[in-house]
Amino acid sequence: xxxxxxxxxxxxxxxxxxxxxxxxxxxxxxxxxxxxxxxxxxxxxxxxxxxxxxxxxxxxxxxxxxxxxxxxxxxxxxxxxxxxxxxxxxxxxxxxxxxxxxxxxxxxxxxxxxxxxxxxxxxxxxxxxxxxxxxxxxxxxxxxxxxxxxxxxxxxxxxxxxxxxxxxxxxxxxxxxxxxxxxxxxxxxxxxxxxxxxxxxxxxxxxxxxxxxxxxxxxxxxxxxxxxxxxxxxxxxxxxxxxxxxxxxxxxxxxxxxxxxxxxxxxxxxxxxxxxxxxxxxxxxxxxxxxxxxxxxxxxxxxxxxxxxxxxxxxx
Amino acid sequence: xxxxxxxxxxxxxxxxxxxxxxxxxxxxxxxxxxxxxxxxxxxxxxxxxxxxxxxxxxxxxxxxxxxxxxxxxxxxxxxxxxxxxxxxxxxxxxxxxxxxxxxxxxxxxxxxxxxxxxxxxxxxxxxxxxxxxxxxxxxxxxxxxxxxxxxxxxxxxxxxxxxxxxxxxxxxxxxxxxxxxxxxxxxxxxxxxxxxxxxxxxxxxxxxxxxxxxxxxxxxxxxxxxxxxxxxxxxxxx
Numbered sequence: 001x002x003x004x005x006x007x008x009x010x011x012x013x014x015x016x017x018x019x020x021x022x023x024x025x026x027x028x029x030x031x032x033x034x035x036x037x038x039x040x041x042x043x044x045x046x047x048x049x050x051x052x053x054x055x056x057x058x059x060x061x062x063x064x065x066x067x068x069x070x071x072x073x074x075x076x077x078x079x080x081x082x083x084x085x086x087x088x089x090x091x092x093x094x095x096x097x098x099x100x101x102x103x104x105x106x107x108x109x110x111x112x113x114x115x116x117x118x119x120x121x122x123x124x125x126x127x128x129x130x131x132x133x134x135x136x137x138x139x140x141x142x143x144x145x146x147x148x149x150x151x152x153x154x155x156x157x158x159x160x161x162x163x164x165x166x167x168x169x170x171x172x173x174x175x176x177x178x179x180x181x182x183x184x185x186x187x188x189x190x191x192x193x194x195x196x197x198x199x200x201x202x203x204x205x206x207x208x209x210x211x212x213x214x215x216x217x218x219x220x221x222x223x224x225x226x227x228x229x230x231x232x233x234x235x236x237x238x239x240x241x242x243x244x245x246x247x248x249x250x251x252x253x254x255x256x257x258x259x260x261x262x263x264x265x266x267x268x269x270x271x272x273x274x275x276x277x278x279x280x281x282x283x284x285x286x287x288x289x290x291x292x293x294x295x296x297x298x299x300x301x302x303x304x305x306x307x308x309x310x311x312x313x314x315x316x
Numbered sequence: 317x318x319x320x321x322x323x324x325x326x327x328x329x330x331x332x333x334x335x336x337x338x339x340x341x342x343x344x345x346x347x348x349x350x351x352x353x354x355x356x357x358x359x360x361x362x363x364x365x366x367x368x369x370x371x372x373x374x375x376x377x378x379x380x381x382x383x384x385x386x387x388x389x390x391x392x393x394x395x396x397x398x399x400x401x402x403x404x405x406x407x408x409x410x411x412x413x414x415x416x417x418x419x420x421x422x423x424x425x426x427x428x429x430x431x432x433x434x435x436x437x438x439x440x441x442x443x444x445x446x447x448x449x450x451x452x453x454x455x456x457x458x459x460x461x462x463x464x465x466x467x468x469x470x471x472x473x474x475x476x477x478x479x480x481x482x483x484x485x486x487x488x489x490x491x492x493x494x495x496x497x498x499x500x501x502x503x504x505x506x507x508x509x510x511x512x513x514x515x516x517x518x519x520x521x522x523x524x525x526x527x528x529x530x531x532x533x534x535x536x537x538x539x540x541x542x543x544x545x546x547x548x549x550x551x552x553x554x
Contacts, residue, residue: 021421221405224365225466226395227422 018231025235026242029211036207037243040301043203044247044294045254047196052255052290054189056282061182064276065175072147074100075169076138076159080108086164090138093162097155099146104139108132135166197297200247204240204301212236212305233306237299244298248291255290256281317343317474317505318364323373325359325529333359334370335529341507346500348516349509351526357509358402360526361478364507365399366390378473395423398467398504400477404459406451412438412462413447416469423470437465441495457488464492468499475504481512489515 030037078087087105094100106114111134116123146152160168212219222232263278282290318341326332333356341347349357362368363375366382375382378396385393406415416434417427425433438444441461451459460480467475475496481489493508493515500506510516516523525532 018421018424020427218407218409221407222418222422223391224367224394224399224401224405225419225422226391226393228391231422 018234021231022234022238026238029215029235029239030242033207033211033214036210037239040200040204040207040243040298041247041250043200044197044244044297045250047193047200047297048248048251048290048294049254050196051189051193051293052251052282053258054185054193055286055290056255056259057277058182058185058189059282059286060277060279061178061185063279065178065182072142072170072175074140074142074156075167076140076165077167077169078136078138078164079166080135082136082164082166086162087136090159090162090165093155093159094138094140097151099142099149099152100140100155100159102141106137106139108134108136111135111137197293201297201301201304204243204298205304207243208236208240208302208305209308211239236306237302240298240300240302240305241295242298244294244296244301245291246294247298248294251294252282252287252290317341317345317378318507319374319376320360321374321376323363323370323375325356325363325368326371332371332529334363334526336373337526337529337531338373339524339531341505343505344500344503346497346506346519346521347508348519348521348523349507349526350511350513350516350523351532353511354528355526356529357526358478361399361476361507361509364474364476365394365397391422395470396473398470398472398475398499400460400463400467400475400480402478402482404451404463406459406462406466408451411448411450412443412454415451415462416466419466419469433469434465437469438462440468440498441465442491457484460484460492461495464495468495468504471499471502472504474507475499476507476509478509479511480508481510481515486514493519 076090078090091105094103109132112126112132115134116126142152156168156170159165219232259278259281266278318339320337320339323334323337324332325334337356337360349360351357359368363370363382364377366385369383377393380389380393382393407418410418413431413434416437417430420430420433421427434447435444438447441464443458443461443465446454446458446462451462454462464477464480467477477496480496481492484492489512496506496508
């Protein structure tokens with residue numbers, strides 16, 4: 001083609017070496033503005049650390065729920081003066097109910113014996129009592145599937161009304177309460193983490209805005225020599241992306257560090273209280289999600305700045 | 317190649333830079349633009365690059381009506397034009413090589429070719445030995461030549477220069493105009509704004525004279541007796 005032929009040709013959006021240039025420029029600019037870049041990364045890291053802490057708490061609570069769900073139990077406590085016929089009536093009802101058919105009957109003597117074996121230091125106290133204070137009971141193993149069945153609620157209600165039954169204790173209710181707690185933890189985590197992540201994105205936006213001001217003259221030269229907006233904006237977008245990703249990765253790293261330290265320092269002394277909170281760290285998809293969240297926040301922040309800059313450069 | 321049709325540029329009701337300017341520069345021409353300070357030379361050059369838009373009139377450069385051009389097309393249009401700015405507009409934090417390499421990145425030239433092309437462009441302005449220097453380490457004349465190398469690196473269809481010989485001694489001015497003349501020989505259309513009447517007189521080229529925004533006259537400067545015309549209107553300055 002003649003070099004001065006004028007045709008409305010389709011130009012490539014970005015030259016082939018553009019990405020290499022974007023990356024090199026973004027890293028160079030970050031290095032030059034180390035302090036401001038550090039602030040942006042720290043903001044993202046803190047936001048995601050808070051979100052991650054809530055996620056970790058909810059994850060471990062969820063694990064505990066799953067474990068407890070798998071071993072759910074219904075305890076039917078008989079009145080101390082329940083007659084053999086009344087006990088037999090309950091036994092026969094349980095035998096006919098598909099969801100409560102797997103049960104163990106604990107006599108009053110067996111209950112006392114169990115207590116003594118669990119709390120050996122209270123042995124003497126129990127020995128001073130005039131009579132055995134423990135009632136006979138039925139311990140029914142129920143599966144989560146059985147709990148979901150339509151007949152379960154009806155069965156529990158019927159047993160509660162059976163003569164000789166003093167109390168029906170069902171830990172599923174407690175599990176449900178725990179589930180609600182998990183939902184609250186998740187919601188608080190997402191709201192707090194989300195607000196902080198948005199704040200972090202705006203911090204990144206300000207950092208990029210400052211960098212753009214610093215390079216205002218250079219950007220003007222780039223425009224005059226024919227650089228497209230993509231080439232001008234590319235390094236800034238990549239800068240935000242890198243800052244966000246580093247922030248996300250730092251958040252995961254710090255969270256793991258705190259998790260391990262807490263597990264080692266707190267768990268041994270209060271194993272019963274804390275152990276269920278330290279079952280395990282976040283699963284890989286959630287770790288990837290946290291890092292991706294940082295990347296997205298960083299990209300969003302830098303996108304906000306370059307969008308603003310593009311609008312300001314509306315003149316030819 | 318460059319066509320101005322009744323172009324007026326007003327900044328406000330009372331001040332205007334150009335008033336009803338009409339001229340045509342054909343492909344392969346080498347034209348000087350002159351006039352006193354504030355005559356509107358820089359404004360005219362900025363309008364060719366569409367740094368500014370006219371208040372009235374039409375500008376057609378390389379077959380493109382600048383008023384009708386979409387903003388997205390502007391970078392690609394500017395790549396066809398080499399501009400030597402009065403203040404050089406070199407990126408100070410970049411070395412001479414990086415200043416040129418950056419343009420090649422913008423143009424989509426593969427990185428492995430950058431060194432060769434930059435070297436060729438810098439050799440043409442006799443600065444190939446300063447590739448790793450930063451602009452602030454160079455003299456005014458050297459910076460000017462880097463700016464010229466940058467404008468020439470892409471063999472532009474149109475080359476415009478705003479006072480490229482300002483603040484240079486006469487010998488260096490001739491050297492720089494020689495570089496432009498060589499670019500003109502390779503096919504670039506040139507528009508060179510200058511105050512230097514001596515330089516214009518000795519060239520024998522067409523001259524556009526601006527004064528207070530008006531295009532006063534358009535004539536070919538009488539060639540100096542010693543200036544021999546080369547092929548394609550090239551003046552041998554040596």
